[in-house]
Amino acid sequence: MKRIGLFGGSFDPPHLGHMLMAQYVLEECELDEIWFVPVHTPPHKKRESMSTNEERLEMLEQSTALEEKFFISTIEFERKGISYTIDTVKQLKKQHPNTHFYFIIGGDMIESLHTWKDIEELLEDTTFIGVQRPGASSQAIYSDRVIQVEAIQVDLSSTLIRERVKLGKSIAYMVPNGVESIIRKRGLYGDGEREST
Numbered sequence: 665m666k667r668i669g670l671f672g673g674s675f676d677p678p679h680l681g682h683m684l685m686a687q688y689v690l691e692e693c694e695l696d697e698i699w700f701v702p703v704h705t706p707p708h709k710k711r712e713s714m715s716t717n718e719e720r721l722e723m724l725e726q727s728t729a730l731e732e733k734f735f736i737s738t739i740e741f742e743r744k745g746i747s748y749t750i751d752t753v754k755q756l757k758k759q760h761p762n763t764h765f766y767f768i769i770g771g772d773m774i775e776s777l778h779t780w781k782d783i784e785e786l787l788e789d790t791t792f793i794g795v796q797r798p799g800a801s802s803q804a805i806y807s808d809r810v811i812q813v814e815a816i817q818v819d820l821s822s823t824l825i826r827e828r829v830k831l832g833k834s835i836a837y838m839v840p841n842g843v844e845s846i847i848r849k850r851g852l853y854g855d856g857e858r859e860s861t
């Protein structure tokens with residue numbers, strides 16, 4: 665059985681917190697590959713930024729280019745609609761029958777797992793991996809059904825990066841190489857009016 669870690673998120677933009685946790689989980693949980701799965705429409709979160717799917721994908725491609733075990737699945741872009749994880753996992757399992765899928769989340773999300781669509785069914789054959797996140801608590805209904813990994817904790821979020829860009833502050837060393845220049849080149853996260861996908 666191949667062991668694949670799915671890492672879902674908005675990645676708007678990808679930041680070093682994402683990359684460090686992906687690399688750490690890859691090794692620590694002895695996974696074969698990590699597949700980053702950018703959401704089309706997050707189930708529980710309103711996307712605050714107006715960046716397009718193509719722009720998020722370009723930043724993710726830049727972020728994963730140098731690591732041979734990092735891949736991107738655009739399955740949720742293609743499916744459109746709300747990006748429920750159960751739908752993604754079911755679709756992927758059909759396409760890759762000899763694979764065990766893991767789903768990587770930040771420790772902050774363990775608390776709200778009970779609100780996910782068909783969570784019992786999802787937990788039956790998908791193994792969740794929760795990576796500690798600064799400020800997150802581990803007291804939650806499903807905490808004993810999630811492999812909890814103590815990776816290097818970085819108090820970074822995409823929200824913080826977007827705010828810093830808006831204020832004209834540096835984001836050097838906070839995002840993977842090349843991501844800052846995509847942000848600047850495309851004028852992301854500024855005040856200007858942009859179209860969303």
Ligand SMILES: Nc1ncnc2c1ncn2[C@@H]1O[C@H](COP(=O)(O)OP(=O)(O)OP(=O)(O)O)[C@@H](O)[C@H]1O
Binds near residue numbers: 798824
């Ligand atoms: N610094 C971090 N440490 C641990 N987990 C993180 C960190 N940043 C993001 N994650 C986790 O990565 C996944 C994808 O996150 P997402 O792309 O939504 O980033 P975010 O930084 O939380 O974004 P935003 O600030 O826009 O809400 C989620 O499971 C989230 O909990």
Ligand SMILES: O=C(O)c1ccc[n+]([C@@H]2O[C@H](COP(=O)([O-])O)[C@@H](O)[C@H]2O)c1
Binds near residue numbers: 674701749780
């Ligand atoms: O399936 C659900 O009900 C569900 C509810 C909340 C979040 N998720 C997934 O969790 C991942 C991270 O979500 P977010 O909101 O932090 O971008 C992303 O892949 C979402 O599709 C999934």
